[in-house]
Amino acid sequence: MPTDRRRVTLKDVAARAGVSPMTASYAFTRPARVASATRERVRRAADELGYRPDAVGRALKSGRTHQIGVVFSEHLAYAFDDPQAAQFLAGVAEVCVEEGRGLTFIPTRGDAADADRVLSAAVDGFVLWTTAEDDPVLAAVAGDPRPAVIQGGPPRRGIACVTQDDYRAALAIASQGLRDGRTPVVISFPLDRDREHLVTTGAGLPPHAPFPVTDARLRGYRAAVEQAGLSWTSTPVAVVARNTQQDGLDAARELAPLLTPDALVIAMSDELALGAHQALHETHPEAAYLGWDASPAGRRLGITSVTNPLRDQGRRCARLALDPGRPPDDQEIPWSVTS
Template identity: 30%
Template sequence: MKLADVAKAAGVSQGTASNVFSRPEVVREEVRERVMATARELGYTGPDPKGRLLRAGKVNAIGVATAEPLSYFFEDPFARVVMSGITEICDAHGAGISLVSAMNDEKLAWNIQSALVDGFILFCIEGGPRLVDLTRERQLPFVALELGINDPTISGIGVDNLAGAKQAARHLAELGHQRYGVLAMPFFDNRSGPIPFSEVPTAIYSDSRSRVAGYFLVLQEFGIDVDAIPIYETEGEEETARQGIDYLMSLDAPPTAIFCMSDRIAIAAIERLQERGLRVPQDVSVMGFDGVPEGAFCKPPLTTMAQPIAEIGRQAVKAILEDDGEVKRVTLPVELIVRESTAPPPR
């Protein structure tokens, strides 16, 4: 059933019938009622909005993509807050959101290619380079949330990871700690475990590299042998964070302070330390990075480097809606939030 069939049956032009569905205010009431009654009789529900939007060159929707499972958007505390910023701006502009995700590369490629959107916001937490390559092929505007991608040829929104990590390290060093450990976000895809400092400069994710660099630059100022600091690469979630704690605390000289590259890792670390009978911060201090709401409510409340997470999401949507073809790189500041998970080392 087509609009032309409805117009013919109702005795009006196709243009008038089209106005009934798209601009009803310009059609006389009796004509509107006749056309709508005819449409109901014929089982016609209206023009396909996809076709109208595609003809206009816009679909008024933003794609939010990740190589993580779809559950990432709902389970990860950082992603949830970013999404709150994204939805705030989308609501203000009447724009829709399409979540794009897949567990395997083939499905991800199909989802990126078939998504009916005007542009993409990329969560490059894992599989970042592949995600960027697939999105480039769509030739639509896109912006990477810089969870590891540092390509100057693409638009990106992130924070000053180096400065934030330096501030975190200075806080712990000034408390008097001498023995440190690092629970890192991914340096490479699909791996976890201890990683020597010598491998860090080769990591594909720049955020992880920058945070280690920031920690170690400041610790060197305090006379710490950074080559001896153990680094455990997690996959950014609870299970490998807990494994990392088991590794760090089994060392001959376990750390009295642990840098966690995300609050999600830090919260899991605190829980695992407590399961092992250790007190936070009396025995071990834990430092997070993100500033997610959950950090304020864990026990003890988490000391962290707070990102303007919702603002990252808001800026990402604006970058798509206001795209002019130019590459835009936005770096936002972070703030040290001192709570109760850090203290001087035990005597």
């Protein structure tokens, strides 16, 4: 009988049960290979001795942790505060439950240690939330042998991508909103990892944004504005630091002096559109709003939006991360404009 001064080992359990250490190990790791009576004897001995299997040791031996690592380029709290990010995580979590896997959050801070922090995580595969093209985590994960999937891009060799055709969707929703001859303003996601707040016009935007979602949607909005015979270079644009209703509200208040009574507020998410509506519904009651994500709150206000089933995208990402074959083809999600 072991003393209380040292940790109970598998050998102690095997001795108590009257079996070999290998048989005792199989009782926990490969129960189908052990007779039920023997398996029960081993487990009873473990309970009597207070033994618990060493999950870390088992992971080292098998080379698998049975964990999926989720990497957010946003502040980690965003995963819980943003309704759409929460839907995405719910999809990942559903697959983890179905497959008996754990879920590990890997925070990033935008510093030089991010890549090492991600690669040192004890996980079997990675699911990444959309990030910028120059994020060093991308190169690190792409060079790692573990499966990796990213939602929204950017596309990178060695990382599967689950995304929408954001350019065509942005073109479609903006074109629909401009049919009534309204005057557009845009509330945009961040342009790069610096996340600088900015109020400018189309002329003041860089030719390319490192965030692929931001870049594709801005290009789509620009094409719609120019096809409507309007000037993109003079279209007011507010760039927010975060995708929150508060950021949308603040941006709309800054844009308010530039708005015509029939303004069309083109926001890159329902959250931003909801914030803009809160800021402008009294001063600009005739304004119309476009969003993205087709959220329940947006639908209640009649905001025209783009469907973006992030729960399904989370499920797809998790399934691909569990596939050691790492399918090379990107997974494009269908979309539609709804109001």
